Amino acid sequence: MIGDMSHFGPIFAVCMFIYAVFRQWFHDQFHGHVEMYGHKLFGYVYPYVQITFHEYHAEFFERSKAYADIERYLSASSSNRAKRLKANVVKDCESVVLSMDDYEEVTDEFNGVKIWWSASKTIPEQRSLFSVRDDEERRFYRLTCHRRHRDFVTNVYLKHVLDEGKAIAVKTRQRKLYTNNKSENWHGYKKTIWSHIVFEHPATFDTLAMDPKKKKDILDDLMTFTKSKDYYKKVGKSWKRGYLLYGPPGTGKSSMIAAMANFLEYDIYDLELASVNDNTDLRKLLIETSSKSIIVIEDIDCSLDLTGQRKEKQEDDKDNKKDPIKEMEKMTKKKGSEVTLSGLLNFIDGLWSACGSERLVVFTTNHIEKLDRALIRRGRMDKHIEMSYCCFETFKVLAKNYLGVETHELFATIGQMLGETDMTPADVAESLMPKSDEEDVEICLKKLIKCLEDAKEVARVKAQEDARVKAEEGNKVGKDGEKEQASDA
Numbered sequence: 008m009i010g011d012m013s014h015f016g017p018i019f020a021v022c023m024f025i026y027a028v029f030r031q032w033f034h035d036q037f038h039g040h041v042e043m044y045g046h047k048l049f050g051y052v053y054p055y056v057q058i059t060f061h062e063y064h065a066e067f068f069e070r071s072k073a074y075a076d077i078e079r080y081l082s083a084s085s086s087n088r089a090k091r092l093k094a095n096v097v098k099d100c101e102s103v104v105l106s107m108d109d110y111e112e113v114t115d116e117f118n119g120v121k122i123w124w125s126a127s128k129t130i131p132e133q134r135s136l137f138s139v140r141d142d143e144e145r146r147f148y149r150l151t152c153h154r155r156h157r158d159f160v161t162n163v164y165l166k167h168v169l170d171e172g173k174a175i176a177v178k179t180r181q182r183k184l185y186t187n188n189k190s191e192n193w194h195g196y197k198k199t200i201w202s203h204i205v206f207e208h209p210a211t212f213d214t215l216a217m218d219p220k221k222k223k224d225i226l227d228d229l230m231t232f233t234k235s236k237d238y239y240k241k242v243g244k245s246w247k248r249g250y251l252l253y254g255p256p257g258t259g260k261s262s263m264i265a266a267m268a269n270f271l272e273y274d275i276y277d278l279e280l281a282s283v284n285d286n287t288d289l290r291k292l293l294i295e296t297s298s299k300s301i302i303v304i305e306d307i308d309c310s311l312d313l314t315g316q317r318k319e320k321q322e323d324d325k326d327n328k329k330d331p332i333k334e335m336e337k338m339t340k341k342k343g344s345e346v347t348l349s350g351l352l353n354f355i356d357g358l359w360s361a362c363g364s365e366r367l368v369v370f371t372t373n374h375i376e377k378l379d380r381a382l383i384r385r386g387r388m389d390k391h392i393e394m395s396y397c398c399f400e401t402f403k404v405l406a407k408n409y410l411g412v413e414t415h416e417l418f419a420t421i422g423q424m425l426g427e428t429d430m431t432p433a434d435v436a437e438s439l440m441p442k443s444d445e446e447d448v449e450i451c452l453k454k455l456i457k458c459l460e461d462a463k464e465v466a467r468v469k470a471q472e473d474a475r476v477k478a479e480e481g482n483k484v485g486k487d488g489e490k491e492q493a494s495d496a
């Protein structure tokens with residue numbers, strides 16, 4: 008009997024399991040049905056339609072463009088009607104932009120149709136340990152209209168709102184200078200990944216002193232780039248272009264970037280590689296950049312330890328075994344930052360670089376010879392621009408900008424001296440700048456001549472010293488050789 012009863016144990020367990028599954032399923036189905044019919048019933052009583060526009064979608068990293076357009080449209084049209092507004096001060100406190108505050112509602116009317124807008128946010132209760140996005144407020148706009156206007160609102164009104172939003176963006180566009188925050192500080196990365204200020208650098212191609220032919224060449228290149236959307240599509244390339252600016256300190260590399268941004272009316276993303284933890288973060292940064300922008304990495308030779316790599320490479324060349332990219336990865340890992348050369352290369356022209364369009368990538372360096380060739384090959388850095396010491400043509404632009412003169416009897420002397428001495432445009436500009444009301448054109452030009460004389464003298468002494476050291480070394484090598492020969496004999 009006891010033996011018979013023991014069969015019931017497993018059977019009972021199976022029955023309980025089936026019941027539990029059935030109950031769960033039935034429960035869900037029941038719930039689903041109640042909810043569905045509830046909504047239907049509500050629909051009969053409630054004659055309005057609601058459309059929600061979220062700032063971020065779960066599956067996209069980017070901020071929704073529609074949300075941004077609606078935000079601008081509502082800021083412009085609602086500031087007279089909404090009672091609670093958020094204020095953003097722009098352009099050195101010159102003006103204030105008002106937008107709807109959270110939980111505020113406004114009514115809009117378009118072609119006799121009434122539309123209600125509300126701004127709101129949800130704060131998720133569940134905080135995931137691993138997700139940075141889950142513990143964030145999620146903002147959204149909600150549009151409410153009558154059921155009978157549904158087609159009109161979705162087909163006509165919304166198009167009007169988005170078009171207006173875009174038009175306002177063009178009208179009020181302030182260019183921005185972005186910099187990336189340290190990866191560790193990306194709490195809810197979508198808002199804090201890049202910080203920005205309004206970009207108001209005064210450098211233009213008119214104020215930039217360089218050989219006029221070279222300048223025209225760069226301007227043509229930039230103009231062609233901006234007009235080549237279809238061409239890039241035709242040849243199957245993403246619409247972006249890489250520039251490498253190289254030359255000694257103070258020759259105008261940073262000024263050139265500012266001039267480019269002002270000429271093209273682009274934003275600048277100044278990327279500090281040292282603050283980026285790894286390649287994944289680098290990719291996130293890239294995704295968050297907008298079109299019509301210049302992504303800048305200044306002093307690229309200092310950002311990644313390419314010098315170290317080069318030294319190792321020379322050693323490795325002897326045994327010809329190691330892969331330079333892998334070695335580079337090792338080098339950066341040792342430093343704490345896990346951004347690798349291959350990650351950077353992917354950032355510039357890998358699959359991810361195709362998101363967004365109309366972008367320039369600009370690297371600057373004082374030491375082009377230290378850069379890995381893979382990094383600066385054409386296709387990645389399409390145009391290499393050398394910013395060099397001040398020549399006579401460069402000086403003439405500086406004299407015109409700083410002193411307002413196009414010719415002077417001292418120009419000939421200065422031209423001759425510039426041919427004999429290396430002086431950066433930054434140093435020339437400093438000498439030309441009047442330091443008091445008494446300093447007129449002649450005094451400033453004489454100041455420059457004095458500086459050039461001093462620089463020439465310093466260069467002469469240095470050359471003499473170098474020659475002496477070289478001669479001494481030569482003598483030493485000669486004597487050592489004689490000694491060795493004597494000892495051999």
Ligand SMILES: Nc1ncnc2c1ncn2[C@@H]1O[C@H](COP(=O)(O)OP(=O)(O)OP(=O)(O)O)[C@@H](O)[C@H]1O
Binds near residue numbers: 255257261262263432
């Ligand atoms: N070619 C130039 N035309 C006009 N001004 C220049 C030029 N080069 C330098 N200057 C002046 O010198 C200053 C320094 O120039 P800039 O910062 O552009 O040099 P840089 O090449 O970026 O130097 P670094 O390699 O040290 O970053 C600028 O404020 C600018 O006024």
Ligand SMILES: [Mg+2]
Binds near residue numbers: 260261262305371
């Ligand atoms: Mg610079």
